[in-house]
Amino acid sequence: ETGVTQSPTHLIKTRGQQVTLRCSSQSGHNTVSWYQQALGQGPQFIFQYYREEENGRGNFPPRFSGLQFPNYSSELNVNALELDDSALYLCASSFYSDANYGYTFGSGTRLTVV
């Protein structure tokens, strides 16, 4: 059983650019969520995808968008990058409606915006 894998592990972008982060869910999981974690803080919910549709969204602007594919993998896209977007971006997968086993997180993508 594979866990959640994210790519790339590190990324440096310039302010104003666009970035795409990728996530492969754990086998058997049909729901993927994305979180942003600033240094020294807890993760903050960006959005969740279930059956290829957005199924909940946190307090993030529309320039944060995502996709879920039929194989349950996912992408997070961020347009018009700002310096404050520098953070660890975490992908988490789960089986919808089964909360008993928590969420499985990937190791994250460290994004630096300069």
Next chain:
Amino acid sequence: SQKIEQNSEALNIQEGKTATLTCNYTNYSPAYLQWYRQDPGRGPVFLLLIRENEKEKRKERLKVTFDTTLKQSLFHITASQPADSATYLCALEGFNAGNMLTFGGGTRLMVKP
């Protein structure tokens, strides 16, 4: 607004002792409360989940309590080991579709040999 508070100061304890971490919340009625462990540069790892109608849950050396009246959870690690040193995150999950986890800021635990 919803708020989850964990002690932001690091907790330093001696190996073999019991570590107790606290999670307090306001303006929230969670369905579940979860605890995660996070090592530097890694994603959180799920440890335990407790439901809003449960008082206590145990798993090996770990114990979680959940008091919905006090709006507090306590997380205990008995017989602590240096390998338990990490940041521990408390997270609440609601009943709604698109359930999101709302995390506290985490408490760093240092277990000294």
